[in-house]
Amino acid sequence: QxxxxxxxxxxxxxxxxxxxxxxxxxxxxxxxNYYWGWIRQPPGKRLEWIGTIFYSGRSYYxxxxxxxxxxxxxxxxxxxxxxxxxxxxxxxxxxxxxxxRGGSYPGANGFDFWGQGTMVSVFS
Amino acid sequence: xxxxxxxxxxxxxxxxxxxxxCSGSNSNIGSNYVYWYxxxxxxxxxxxxxxxxxxxxxxxDRFSGSKSGTSASLAISGLRSEDExxxxxxxxxxxxxxxxxxxxxxxxxx
Numbered sequence: 001q002x003x004x005x006x007x008x009x010x011x012x013x014x015x016x017x018x019x020x021x022x023x024x025x026x027x028x029x030x031x032x033n034y035y036w037g038w039i040r041q042p043p044g045k046r047l048e049w050i051g052t053i054f055y056s057g058r059s060y061y062x063x064x065x066x067x068x069x070x071x072x073x074x075x076x077x078x079x080x081x082x083x084x085x086x087x088x089x090x091x092x093x094x095x096x097x098x099x100x101r102g103g104s105y106p107g108a109n110g111f112d113f114w115g116q117g118t119m120v121s122v123f124s
Numbered sequence: 125x126x127x128x129x130x131x132x133x134x135x136x137x138x139x140x141x142x143x144x145x146c147s148g149s150n151s152n153i154g155s156n157y158v159y160w161y162x163x164x165x166x167x168x169x170x171x172x173x174x175x176x177x178x179x180x181x182x183x184x185d186r187f188s189g190s191k192s193g194t195s196a197s198l199a200i201s202g203l204r205s206e207d208e209x210x211x212x213x214x215x216x217x218x219x220x221x222x223x224x225x226x227x228x229x230x231x232x233x234x
Contacts, residue, residue: 039223046127047169047212049223062222096168107216110159110223112180114168 002026004097004115012091014124018084022097022115023077030055030075035100037111038071038082040093048093052100053080060106087122094119128152128213128226135232141201144229146213148194152224156216158196160189163210163228172211173198200231208233 008020022036029036037052051061053071061069065084073080084091095118098111129147136142146158158176161169171180173189176196188199196215200207213226 046227047214047225049225060221063220105216106221107156107223110157110171110174110214111169112171112174114170117168 002099002113004099004113006095006097006115006118008095008118008120010119010121012087012120012122014088014122015086018087018091018120018122019081020095020097020118020120021079021081023079024099025078027099029073029078029080033102035102035106036073036080037098037100038095039098039111039114040095041117042090042093045093050082050084050095052106054102089122089124092120092122128215128224130211130213130226130229132227133230133232135234136200136203137234138203138205140203141199142203142231143200144198144211144213144231146196146198146226148196148215148224150194151219152194152215152217153191153196154194155218158189158191159214160187160196160198161212161214163212165209169212203233205233207231 003025005023012018035052038050041047051071053059059071068085070083098114100111101109103109160173162172163169176191177189186202210228212228217224
């Protein structure tokens, strides 16, 4: 069955780079039917979409984070990753990776399967 | 940044019917599908309703979704204690070219 598992450091120093990886099992990340995304939830706040990537490497990002975020895919490992540069306390959140079925436009299908999430805290 | 607006809390007694609203704008709910997620304490969001009113397999028919104009609603009938969770709405936003989420509604079963 499908599983998405986030991994990475739980603590990141302010001004440094946050790096997380999502390992997909039970499905191929190279499927043309799906997109893969990152969403985060700061403590007590709403979910925030970070960005989405296709297996080809085509990606798109939340404009509010675009200057600091990169998402990339490693099809050989069936993984995709996110990097957030120059982190501050505002980047402290639970980070989720998730899958979205493709469609005629990005909003045609929402994220239908999520990883369990990983908490990342930024310290100074 | 465009956002969706939900009431912070809702409550009901077992067996009751409760509704949770989600208000947006023409650029998101007004022109795109709405999705609803259930988030039990300490767990990841689970897709509850997709494309406004469709239920994934395994989701009880006690859960239903609707949309009208720039607003959407999630209804839960025959309320059960296990329905106590946070509920989030989401939609694609054409102006943002990205996904937007509501602030979440904490449902308490009294």
